[in-house]
Amino acid sequence: MTPAEWTRPEHVVETLRRKWTSGRYLTAAAGGHPFEAIGVPLKGPTAADALQHYEQALAWAQCWAPDRNPHLRIQTKSIGGRNGTPSNTVPARVWVDTRDRLWTLLRVTTQVDRFHTLHEQTARQDPGIARWMADHPMKVLAHAADWHRLVRTTCWIRDHDTEAVYLREIDIPGVDTKFIETNKGILAELLDCVLPESRVNTSAPKSDLVARYGFRAKPMYIRFRYLGTSPLPFSELTVRAEELNAHPPNARTVFILENETTYLSLPPVPDAVAVLGSGYAATLLRHLAWLKDVDLYYWGDIDTHGFAILNQVRGLFPHTKSLLMDRATLLGHEPHWGEEKTQAPDVLSHLTPEEAQLAQDLRNGTYRPHLRLEQERISIAAIRVALTQSQREP
Template sequence: MTPAKWTRPEQVVEALRRKWTSGRYLTAAANGHPFEPIGVPLKGPTAADTLHHYEQALAWAQSWAPGRHPHLRIQTKPIGGRNNLPSNTVPVRAWVDTRDLLWTLLDVTAEVELFHTLREQTAQHASDLARWMADHPMKVLAHAPAWHRLVRTACWIRDHTAEPVYLREIDIPGVDTKFIETNKAILAEFLDHVLPEGRIDTCAPKSDLVARYGFRAKPAYIRLRYLGDFPLPFSELTVRAQELSTRPPGVRTVFVLENEITYLSLPPVPDAIAILGSGYAAALLRHLTWLNDVGLYYWGDIDTHGFAILNQVRGLFPHTTSLLMDRTTLLSHEAHWGEEKTQAPDGLPHLTPEEAQLAQDLRNGTYRPHLRLEQERISIATIRSALT
């Protein structure tokens, strides 16, 4: 073994610090486990090394002199004394005998005291959180500056059992929606411990505080435009999706589009309205069960994402007819072809055979790799002909 591979004092401290960073030492202390002395083996010179590298071996042994390490107990053993080799005593293990010595060695006494203080204070308001803290001490220290606000937020949510509210309505000094969004990961861990099972939707991800913990969600809005000659003082509306639960009087046909300018420029169509999907058509349309009773047309881009949205819409409303999403339209607008940067996943069970084949050709690059035809590039004459 070369002198470069002999264990240096700073390497022992680094090894102990890595275990401290994992939280294992503080967890053991928080759970009341008795401290067991920690021994770190030392790689040092052999008897032959002391003969061939005497100066380096002496310097290494002196670096482990007990006086230099008041927080460590250095265990030694004799080496040599046989085969004409000189006898020497070398360090073989460094011991930490108490927790206080460990905290001092790692210079974390202040952090330990802070952790215990925060845990004692938390236990006064949320004993279950105090138990969680014992198993996640490093998360506690990482969030120490905001700890009391985080605990107050979790307790406020726990104690608020009235009707659901928006996150904005949490009323705690120093806490606002920005604070909640910034700390939603740690708050989710808190809430999973302080809330009863009935108030946690485990199907919703922890990143979605609103859905997982029963807050009021921002309503979905539907923007619709009247295409027919309806006796109304307006031609366009934006309404909450859940409030559009009944079919507007006189509507027999509905067109769903993804592009705003195409939506705005649609020509008149008797007894019809247009709905702007904006990429989320299926999420919006699920509220409108009356769409089962009208002629429903979906028109999206001719690309893999357009067919994926069509597949979602038809999964809700099987009678949905696609509009201008066919091979003839694609091939007749070659001058307007573009590129789809990322393609949607395969597996679209609700497409017709013709739609499915075209979607597969787009995915395979039959005409051109990553081919797409955006709906706003289709000629007005083609649109009018399709709507007539």
């Protein structure tokens, strides 16, 4: 072993600091566990090394002098003494005998005191959070500057019916939605440990506090326009989805579209309404039970996502017909083909055989890998023909 490989005091400190960083020492302290002396073995010179590298061996032994390492207990051993070699006493292992010596050696006394203060104060507000703190002390220290606000926020949510309020309505001095969004990761961990299982939607990600903890969600809005004569003073309206529970007058046919430009440019159709889905058609339409009583068409992009949304809509309303989502439309617009960057999952149980085969061909790259035809690229002439045919269908 070369002198460069001999253990020096800074190496021991590095070893102990790695274990400190894991949180194991503070966890034991917070749990009230008795301190067990920590021993660290030392790599040092052999008898042959001491003869070959005498000056380095002497300097190494001196760096372990007790007066240079007041927070360590030095355990020694004898080397040499055989075959005529001199016997020498060298450091073999060092010990840290108390927590105070460990904190001082690592220069973390201020952090330890800070953690214990926060732990004691939090235990008076919520013992569950205090138990979590004991298991995750380094996370507590990482958020020490905001800890009191984090605890107050957690306790406020614990004590209130979140279904009745928006996240914005959390009323705590010094806490606003910006603070909550910035700290949603640590808040989610605290909430998971203090709330009953019935108040935690584990299927929602921790990044979505509203869905995971049952806050009042931002309402869904439906935007629709009359394609024929409007019976209202307006040709277009945007309303809350849950409030559009009555069949709009003069709406015998409903077209669901995903693209706003296409939605706005649809030509006139008697007794028809266009609804802008914006990629969330199935989520929006579940509020509209009256759609079962109209002629319903869904028109999306010809790609795997378009067929996935069609599948969802038809799962809600089995009588839904697709519009301009067929092979003839795809092949008739080859100059306008594009690329679908990511494909949707292949779980489609509500498509017609023709739709399912086209969706599979798109997935397999039959015509071109990741082929896509966006609805806004379909010619106005084709749209007019399709709308006219829809009016003739029984």
